[in-house]
Amino acid sequence: MEKITDLKELKLKANEIRKDIIEMLTEAKSGHSAGSIGMADIFTVLYFNTMKYNSKKPEWNERDRLILSHGHVVPVRYAAMSKAGFFPKEELKTLRKLGTRLQGHPHNLALPGIENTAGPLGQGISFAAGVALTAKMNKKDFKVFCLMGDGEINEGQPWEAFMFAAKNKLDNLIVLIDRNFIQIDGNTEQVMPLDPLNKKFESFNFHVIELNGNNIQELLDGFEKAKTLKDKPVCIIANTVPGKDISFMEGKAEWHGKAPNLEEKEKALIELNKLEEKIKGE
Ligand SMILES: Cc1ncc(C[n+]2csc(CCOP(=O)(O)OP(=O)(O)O)c2C)c(N)n1
Numbered sequence: 686m687e688k689i690t691d692l693k694e695l696k697l698k699a700n701e702i703r704k705d706i707i708e709m710l711t712e713a714k715s716g717h718s719a720g721s722i723g724m725a726d727i728f729t730v731l732y733f734n735t736m737k738y739n740s741k742k743p744e745w746n747e748r749d750r751l752i753l754s755h756g757h758v759v760p761v762r763y764a765a766m767s768k769a770g771f772f773p774k775e776e777l778k779t780l781r782k783l784g785t786r787l788q789g790h791p792h793n794l795a796l797p798g799i800e801n802t803a804g805p806l807g808q809g810i811s812f813a814a815g816v817a818l819t820a821k822m823n824k825k826d827f828k829v830f831c832l833m834g835d836g837e838i839n840e841g842q843p844w845e846a847f848m849f850a851a852k853n854k855l856d857n858l859i860v861l862i863d864r865n866f867i868q869i870d871g872n873t874e875q876v877m878p879l880d881p882l883n884k885k886f887e888s889f890n891f892h893v894i895e896l897n898g899n900n901i902q903e904l905l906d907g908f909e910k911a912k913t914l915k916d917k918p919v920c921i922i923a924n925t926v927p928g929k930d931i932s933f934m935e936g937k938a939e940w941h942g943k944a945p946n947l948e949e950k951e952k953a954l955i956e957l958n959k960l961e962e963k964i965k966g967e
């Protein structure tokens with residue numbers, strides 16, 4: 686993998702990923718914009734700094750496992766994976782098309798590098814806990830990263846998996862909650878309040894790290910710290926802005942499951958291109 690430490694370079698990558706997501710979703714005419722765009726910084730740091738993997742040998746046994754539990758944000762993963770060399774950028778255009786490897790929800794048998802099939806919320810974490818336990822039993826030292834939506838943990842199943850992970854002291858498991866305060870029906874605190882989320886995880890015997898999930902430096906530091914913590918699984922509560930850097934999308938639950946039309950695509954790309962110039966000038 687390509688390990689990038691330069692902040693500016695990482696910021697530019699995240700911006701490119703956001704542009705790719707906009708292009709892909711507009712072409713597909715459907716998909717989940719807000720969550721995917723909001724997680725661009727997280728995926729940038731994971732794929733270009735934090736995780737160990739080999740995009741030319743996706744099955745390499747020592748790789749870190751990235752398990753995406755809220756599968757609907759997979760466009761951000763595809764955009765990062767194509768940049769990391771798993772498949773050509775051209776293929777991004779096939780998102781959600783008939784017969785594609787880039788399904789609207791991830792299909793692990795379709796695309797090498799995708800660890801789990803997802804779509805039904807709440808399940809990826811159970812799989813991730815199983816992988817982490819197996820790694821411990823086999824004395825493997827890779828990490829298991831499990832990314833989850835905040836609305837996703839309205840489901841009961843994750844809490845069973847969290848108890849299981851704590852019981853088994855799975856300190857090789859790093860759960861990241863995309864705390865963007867939106868879900869399909871609106872604001873998370875109105876639909877099903879989660880706060881105080883940090884206290885919930887502490888009481889479930891997790892180490893808890895809270896950070897700004899749109900701040901590259903905080904993400905770099907947070908993941909490095911998470912890798913060193915012992916005896917308990919780790920939960921990173923990553924506060925993000927859904928639709929980040931696209932003015933008409935930021936913070937809006939209506940963009941949870943909607944794709945931009947052609948006009949909205951142009952507007953978004955103008956904003957992201959301006960931001961690119963700004964980052965270059967920093
Ligand atoms: C078991 C299950 N129930 C319902 C859905 C429909 N659904 C898809 S995404 C979503 C909202 C999830 O919220 P969150 O995890 O916060 O994602 P975000 O809106 O932030 O992208 C729902 C209810 C589903 N995919 N699986």
Ligand SMILES: [Mg+2]
Pocket residue numbers: 834835836837863864865866867868
């Ligand atoms: Mg959410």
